[in-house]
Amino acid sequence: MKVLVPVKRVLDPYVKVRVKKDNSGVDLSNSKMAMNPFCEIAVEQAIRLKEQGHASEVVLVSAGPQQAQETIRTGLAMGADRGILIESDEALEPLGVAKLLKAVVEQEDPGLVLMGKQAVDNDNNQTGQMLAALLGWSQGTFISEVNVQDGTARITREIDGGLETLDLKMPAVLTTDLRLCEPRYASLPNIMKAKKKKLDKTAPADWGVDVTPRLDVQKVEEPPAREAGVKVSSVQELVDKLRNEAKVI
């Protein structure tokens, strides 16, 4: 079984976000970019499925600017086999990406698509669900555990208030939550080897997909700043303020 892992290049989550002065968006020039942390977890899980003998090949796909190939190389260095870049400078939305991924699935015929539950830039949490819908496949979202059996994936999902276990008919789309696994670091020799792995460069038109945005982002602003607070000198004073000034306890 082949496993397809979509990965996204995002602003490094440890970097402070700067909103552009003209409110047209977030300033990403000269910013450190990285693989979306949830995608890293998906890559790790796919490689583990291969190590356990459940997967024969792990194929990475990323849709985004030309530099997204660095993100694919990162995943190849972790242990994935090859990559597909869908180069686009357009701001892609989950629906457009899901349509691109559907086309990739039709070409690659994977038994499983493993991807992050959300990208930490736009925080949409949609692409996996949309891909599953377009394919008519089962979906396992926010998974913290996966066991692949014959034709079935038994998954545990993180839901509000606890955990839920489902059996999914394969092929399926799975989206990863934080608890699923701890992504490995790529070793230097593997980073070198990754440079030789195959990476196909394509464009949305090659897949026959229209990725014109449906939403118009009118402006992006800084969140309101919090007013400066006060220092209290004792626990008694803290409790007094919370009770009588803030009235929250």
Next chain:
Amino acid sequence: MSVLVIADHDGQQLTTGTRATLTAAKELNADRIDILVAGHDCRAVAEQAAQAAGVTTVFLADGESLAHKLAENMAPLVAEHGAKYDHVFAPASSTGKNVVGRAAALMDVQPVADITGVIGADTFRRPIYAGNAIATVQAGAGTKVITVRGTAFEGDALEGGGAAIEEVAAPGDQGLSSFVGQELSQSDRPELASARIVVSGGRGVGSGENFQLIERVADKMGAAVGASRAAVDAGFMPNDYQVGQTGKVVAPDLYIAVGISGAIQHLAGMKDSKYIAAINKDEEAPIFSVADYGLVADLFEAVPELEKELDNVQS
């Protein structure tokens, strides 16, 4: 203009997130608001929903295929009914996110996720980059599919209404997934994402055992317990307690940060709290830049003292 609100519920009553979603939907000043309640043996939920003022019809889809809200069975139902409306509003809960993304793709619509403000009929405000930026987004032609952040709107009172309840057919089982079991947290504490008070510990707490200090204070206040990523990575607490950019985003009335330095990834998950209190021995800690009330003190002295003080206040 018409709105269909997709209800999330536990089989007995609407979730607080659904009540907030109803409030957000009312801000559209639509001519008609209907509610779709889907599940199995959930007429009580439909009856509760019918109490909401300003709602015309509550559609009840009751069937075994909907018992566990499996996305594969729910999404066609939501897409079929939703397509008849100008807007579909759903709570951004784990069920809402799971089902609505799938339904929107069936409708060929790009949803607007996790809104925190309604600006106009097709324009909404939503946080991006874990709340470090706020985007104003206008949805294009067709049905607007929206998920609503529960902490951003007051819950609807569910009073003063008298909507008709109309049964609609439940879809057949798609045969793509099946429910095996669930394990719900047995804690008596409120759920982290919707708690009114959250007490969180960080690396400064030092060990998993020491977290009992935090838990005891939380229990005294009827609060949920949270943790920073540092505390989770150090193994003090499980991952699902994590508040922050890659964990849960909370906005309680009161957030008490104990032994948390206040790295940007953590602030992203809690800085919309109404009041923030911080206890930290390092007076230079960045958490003090967002805290309404800061106490520079050793947490191992301050937290037990806080526990005692709460006893005094309550008695």
